[in-house]
Amino acid sequence: MPVLVMKFGGTSVANLDRIRRAAKRVGVEVAKGYDVIVIVSAMSGKTNELVGWVGETSPLYDAREYDAVVSSGENVTAGLMALTLQEMDIPARSWQGWQVPLKTTSAHSQARIEEIPPENINAKFAEGMKVAVVAGFQGISPEGRITTLGRGGSDTTAVAFAAAFDAERCDIYTDVDGVYTTDPRICGKARKLDKIAFEEMLELASLGAKVLQTRSVELAMRYKVKLRVLSSFEEQSDEAGTLVCDEEEIMESNVVNGVAYSRDEAKLTVQSVADRPGIAATIFTTLSDAGVNVDMIVQDVSEDGRTDMTFSCPTDQVARAEKALLAIKEQGELNYAELLADKDVAKVSVVGIGMRSQSGVAAKMFKVLSGEGINIKVITTSEIKISVLIDRKYMELAVQALHDAFELEKAR
Amino acid sequence: MPVLVMKFGGTSVANLDRIRRAAKRVGVEVAKGYDVIVIVSAMSGKTNELVGWVGETSPLYDAREYDAVVSSGENVTAGLMALTLQEMDIPARSWQGWQVPLKTTSAHSQARIEEIPPENINAKFAEGMKVAVVAGFQGISPEGRITTLGRGGSDTTAVAFAAAFDAERCDIYTDVDGVYTTDPRICGKARKLDKIAFEEMLELASLGAKVLQTRSVELAMRYKVKLRVLSSFEEQSDEAGTLVCDEEEIMESNVVNGVAYSRDEAKLTVQSVADRPGIAATIFTTLSDAGVNVDMIVQDVSEDGRTDMTFSCPTDQVARAEKALLAIKEQGELNYAELLADKDVAKVSVVGIGMRSQSGVAAKMFKVLSGEGINIKVITTSEIKISVLIDRKYMELAVQALHDAFELEKAR
Numbered sequence: 063m064p065v066l067v068m069k070f071g072g073t074s075v076a077n078l079d080r081i082r083r084a085a086k087r088v089g090v091e092v093a094k095g096y097d098v099i100v101i102v103s104a105m106s107g108k109t110n111e112l113v114g115w116v117g118e119t120s121p122l123y124d125a126r127e128y129d130a131v132v133s134s135g136e137n138v139t140a141g142l143m144a145l146t147l148q149e150m151d152i153p154a155r156s157w158q159g160w161q162v163p164l165k166t167t168s169a170h171s172q173a174r175i176e177e178i179p180p181e182n183i184n185a186k187f188a189e190g191m192k193v194a195v196v197a198g199f200q201g202i203s204p205e206g207r208i209t210t211l212g213r214g215g216s217d218t219t220a221v222a223f224a225a226a227f228d229a230e231r232c233d234i235y236t237d238v239d240g241v242y243t244t245d246p247r248i249c250g251k252a253r254k255l256d257k258i259a260f261e262e263m264l265e266l267a268s269l270g271a272k273v274l275q276t277r278s279v280e281l282a283m284r285y286k287v288k289l290r291v292l293s294s295f296e297e298q299s300d301e302a303g304t305l306v307c308d309e310e311e312i313m314e315s316n317v318v319n320g321v322a323y324s325r326d327e328a329k330l331t332v333q334s335v336a337d338r339p340g341i342a343a344t345i346f347t348t349l350s351d352a353g354v355n356v357d358m359i360v361q362d363v364s365e366d367g368r369t370d371m372t373f374s375c376p377t378d379q380v381a382r383a384e385k386a387l388l389a390i391k392e393q394g395e396l397n398y399a400e401l402l403a404d405k406d407v408a409k410v411s412v413v414g415i416g417m418r419s420q421s422g423v424a425a426k427m428f429k430v431l432s433g434e435g436i437n438i439k440v441i442t443t444s445e446i447k448i449s450v451l452i453d454r455k456y457m458e459l460a461v462q463a464l465h466d467a468f469e470l471e472k473a474r
Numbered sequence: 475m476p477v478l479v480m481k482f483g484g485t486s487v488a489n490l491d492r493i494r495r496a497a498k499r500v501g502v503e504v505a506k507g508y509d510v511i512v513i514v515s516a517m518s519g520k521t522n523e524l525v526g527w528v529g530e531t532s533p534l535y536d537a538r539e540y541d542a543v544v545s546s547g548e549n550v551t552a553g554l555m556a557l558t559l560q561e562m563d564i565p566a567r568s569w570q571g572w573q574v575p576l577k578t579t580s581a582h583s584q585a586r587i588e589e590i591p592p593e594n595i596n597a598k599f600a601e602g603m604k605v606a607v608v609a610g611f612q613g614i615s616p617e618g619r620i621t622t623l624g625r626g627g628s629d630t631t632a633v634a635f636a637a638a639f640d641a642e643r644c645d646i647y648t649d650v651d652g653v654y655t656t657d658p659r660i661c662g663k664a665r666k667l668d669k670i671a672f673e674e675m676l677e678l679a680s681l682g683a684k685v686l687q688t689r690s691v692e693l694a695m696r697y698k699v700k701l702r703v704l705s706s707f708e709e710q711s712d713e714a715g716t717l718v719c720d721e722e723e724i725m726e727s728n729v730v731n732g733v734a735y736s737r738d739e740a741k742l743t744v745q746s747v748a749d750r751p752g753i754a755a756t757i758f759t760t761l762s763d764a765g766v767n768v769d770m771i772v773q774d775v776s777e778d779g780r781t782d783m784t785f786s787c788p789t790d791q792v793a794r795a796e797k798a799l800l801a802i803k804e805q806g807e808l809n810y811a812e813l814l815a816d817k818d819v820a821k822v823s824v825v826g827i828g829m830r831s832q833s834g835v836a837a838k839m840f841k842v843l844s845g846e847g848i849n850i851k852v853i854t855t856s857e858i859k860i861s862v863l864i865d866r867k868y869m870e871l872a873v874q875a876l877h878d879a880f881e882l883e884k885a886r
Contacts, residue, residue, distance in 0.1 A: 078530055112550065118490055120557040127560070130568050131553035134546040138524065141543035145532040148539070156542050160572070161618060206573060 063187065065229040066096040069198065069220035072106035073237040074294035075139045078146075084235065084294055085146040088193060092152055097187045099227060101198040101220040102143050104135025109213075125170035129200070129210045132171075133159070136197035136216070144195045154193035155186065159200035159208065164219070166201035166209045173201060173209035175218065178226035196223065214275035221278045225285035232287050233303075234274060235294035240304035241266065241273055243470035244321040248458045251471040256301075258319060259309035263289075265413040265447045266322050274306070282306065309415050317416035317423060318468040321461050324409045327357070328380045329439060329451055332371040332387065334399035337364040344396055345371060345387070352386035354379045357409075358442045358451060372440060374451055377405055407439060408457035411449035412464055424448050430467040436460055475599065477641040478508040481610065481632035484518035485649040486706035487551045490558075496647065496706055497558040500605060504564055509599045511639060513610040513632040514555050516547025521611075521625075537582035541612070541622045544583075545571070548609035548628070556607045566605035567598065571612035571620065576631070578613035578621045585613060585621035587630065590638035608635065626687035633690045637697035644699050645715075646686060647706035652716035653678065653685055655882035656733040660870045663883040668713075670731060671721035675701075677825040677859045678732050686718070694718065721827050729828035729835060730880040733873050736821045739769070740792045741851060741863055744783040744799065746811035749776040756808050757783055757799070764798035766791045769821075770854040770863060784852060786863055789817055819851060820869035823861035824876055836860050842879040848872055 068091065070084045084100075091098050103109075112132045116123050140156040147154035162182060166173035183194045198216025201209045211218050217234060224232035239254060241263065246252040258266075260283035267276040273291055282289045292303025305311075335341050342361070349356050354375050362370040375383055380403050390396045417423050427448055431438060436459065440451040452460060465471070480503065482496045496512075503510050515521075524544045528535050552568035559566035574594060578585035595606045610628025615621045623630050629646060636644035651666060653675065658664040670678075672695035679688040685703055694701045704715025721727075747753050754773070761768055766787050774782040787795055792815050802808045829835050839860055843850060848871065852863040864872055877883070 078527060081531070115490060115550075115554055116557060119493070119554050120561045123557055124560055124567075127553040127557045127568055130556075130570065131550050134549045137546045137549075138527075138543050141539045142527055142531050145528060145535055145539045145543075148536055149532045155536075156539055158542065158620070208570075 063095060063097040065099060065227045066091050067099045067101065067220050067224040067227070067229045067232040068235060069101040069216060069233065070103065070143075070235045070294060071216065071237070072103040072109070074235050075102055075143065076106040078142070080294070081139070081142055081146050085143060085150060085152075087235065087294065088147060089150055089152060092192050096230070098193045099183070099223050099229070100143060100193055100195045101216055101223060102136060102139040102195060103198050103216045104139055108135035108138070126207050129170050129208050133197070133200040133208050133210050136199050140195045140197040144193075147193050147195070152193055153191045154195055155191060156195045156197070157183065158197050160202040160206075162196065164196075164201035164222075166203060166211070168203040168205060168207075168209070170203070170207075170209055172212040173203065175201060175211070175222045178222055180226050183227075212275075212277075214278075217275040217278035218281060221281045221285070221287050221289065224287040225281065229287070231290055232282065233290045233292060234278075235292060236273065237293065237295065238273060238291075239293035239296060239302070240291055241306070241320075243319065244461055244465050245323070248323075249321070249462050249465045251462075251465055253471050253473065255304050255319065257305045257307060257312045259312055259415050260306060261309065261446055262319050262413050262415055263306045265411070265444070266320050279306065316414060316468070316470070317420045318412045318414035318464075318470065319416070320413045321464045321468070321470065322411045322413060323457055323461050325454060325457065326377050327374050327407055327409045327451065328377045329372060329374050329404040329407045330380065330383055331402040331404075332398045333402060334368045335371055336397065337367055337369040341396070342371065344390070346373075348386050348390050348396075349373075349375070349383055352382050354383045354386065358440045358449065360440050374407070374409070374440060380405065406454045407451050408454040409449055409451050410457060410460045410464065411447055412468065413447045415446050417446050417448075426467065427464065430463050431460060434459055434463050475507060475509040477511060477639045478503050479511045479513065479632050479636040479639070479641045479644040481513040481628060481644065481646045482515065482555075482706060483628065483646070483648045484515040484521070486647050487514055487555065488518040490554070492706070493551070493554055493558050497555060497562060497564075499647065499706065500559060501562055501564060504604050508642070510605045511595070511635050511641070512555060512605055512607045513628055513635060514548060514551040514607060515610050515628045516551055520547035520550070538619050541582050541585075541620050545609070545612040545620050545622050548611050552607045552609040556605075559605050559607070564605055565603045566607055567603060568607045568609070569595065570609050572614040572618075574608065576608075576613035576634075578615060578623070580615040580617060580619075580621070582615070582619070582621055584624040585615065587613060587623070587634045590634055592638050595639075624687075624689075627689075629687040629690035630693060633693045633697070633699050633701065636699040636701075637693065641699070643702055644694065645702045645704060646690075647704060648685065649705065649707065650685060650703075651705035651708060651714070652703050653718070653732075655731065656873055656877050657735070660735075661733070661874050661877050663874075663877055665883050665885065667716050667731065669717045669719060669724045671724055671727070671827050672718060673721065673858055674731050674825050674827055675718045677823070677856070678734050691718065727828050728826060728880070728882070729832045730824045730826040730876075730882065731828070732825045733876045733880070733882065734823045734825060735869055735873050737866060737869065738789050739786050739819055739821045739863065740789045741784060741786050741816040741819045742792065742795055743814040743816075744810045745814060746780045747783055748809065749779055749781040753808070754783065756802070758785075760798050760802050760808075761785075761787075761795055764794050766795045766798065770852045770861065772852050786819070786821070786852060792817065818866045819863050820866040821861055821863050822869060822872045822876065823859055824880065825859045827858050829858050829860075838879065839876065842875050843872055846871055846875050
């Protein structure tokens, strides 16, 4: 039997009615002849509640206990989904991560999947089970303890299962009906894309478009898993949603296919550090050791042998960055004047695989922003993306202006 | 190190503050030099919520999925308790049933404990862990699926751990400060007992005194586990609560030590069945196969070769009993006139190991009830217990009158 993976996020299983609605979608695919692996998240709000309890109990918590607590929400949904399917006379059973087993590293609360042996579940498919309902987001460490994959890890679980079971497709059911050129909440002209290349989706995902977790897209790209994002709240055809696929499958593409943004960015400047080899390494090794995810980096022109080093990181890591940099200053490992943090910034990016073959995108972007009187603080580029850090208050304006300028409302 | 088992029920871990309070109690015992095994229930209300969801999803649910869902509440508490202890600088970790592993039968939702290999937890004690926090109520079947032990199963978990680890004592922390001669809510003169014999506790537990689960007392009796019931809401000394122990440890005892009651009883009468060998077997085998827990049985005097068979069972099993008996009537396996169900009854019992050596208790009980104008519908007795079924409206009156008559307000 061909295998299909279907993943339902928190809002798609938020209560018993929604679980029933999701189960009906599963029933449609079972009727087509698929063996289905359903990956479920916790009912929406549950994981946040559990995370809140852990944080309140122990601010610097033991990540192993965090995982043991936080993984429980998915177990509840998995059991309820299996029961709902059984009520529809569809042979189903639930699987917790350790039962599959979904083997991960020991990096608790952000474990990586190492292996998903398909034997246990395939044995049940061979016995007539039609649906394996798997609790998403969780696995088991080599030490036999429960691990979790980081927030949004159920998407990654789904793609990993699709790869391990050579599934025909991995359908991600969520509360939006696909991937848009930008966030429809801040740009009324946003348009749903029928197809998007893995690379583009990856940039959009890592830039804050919350439709799919970045790691799930990376994994899908690596294993060539066809990924479809679609709404669990609408009747669906086989062509619904957005297909995330190889760029070869997309005939023609706009130069820019999406405008992404992220409010969750802060800009930090280490003022007046010595401009000599090794200084950048000292700063960014320190930040990396402190668990700070540095994104953009800019080094100012040197003056009198000293320079400013500016970087961005998620807002909630600013305190950690400040603490780490102060520590090495006090230990005499780094000499700098001042550390300035600016949390009132936002990142806006344009993404498109067409950029590879067409120049002038950056110039056009900067012109559009300057035409709106928006000052650019930091710039980074990749092959298919240009990102700028700007004052947060201009974020919506920037997104709308760029969406217009690159004519994203028009289908390719 | 001597081992102590401490069990905290749902109200004792109902929120983070109560978990902290419970953890402080654990800290007191750790400071005395114990290696402690803490058994936790789900936060109060959680299990009921989960059971409700399962029932709403699937009225005749797959018990394996019920167990997978319902066991999750204890996992949350176990993790939070471990984190709380760690915050107090007490080395602790959580254990889910399958991690211990607590091995059970495959009888899902009412599994029995088969074995608790102490090696894994003892290895951690040897490494310096002071507290093993174990999720109560759950285990793992030979098939590798999660099982639960039936409602209140955390008491049984606690006693089983005390037996497996040869613990010095098993302390059951709950929302009452011990075992009373009867329910203080319906009899103001109820008195807390300092000690009670296993056998008496067993009768009280099975009669509806909800302090301890029956199976936990059976297990404690079999393995001679000293069991103490005490309140998690009061400062505790070593002598607090009620010790459940061998009757040899109790110097002198009243003839009657407790008056128990249960509202959750119904009386069923199978009218006019043939009075010949095998009829009782037919009726009660049928009921047993249907999962009806028959308690009291009375057979009327025969008349014209026919008789009435009366029995009691829990109220929520009446529908099941009716269905099963109707089925064998329709199949021609049993001929009877009418099946009458009376749900407006209650069971009241007096319990005391002193009854073994002193006669006249039954006579006194019946006299007291008749003196209050209470009609007895069914009677059963054991060596240390006399139970009667009466109209439910007289229940409180009967309990109070019996408590007075046997002078239970006076210490032995």
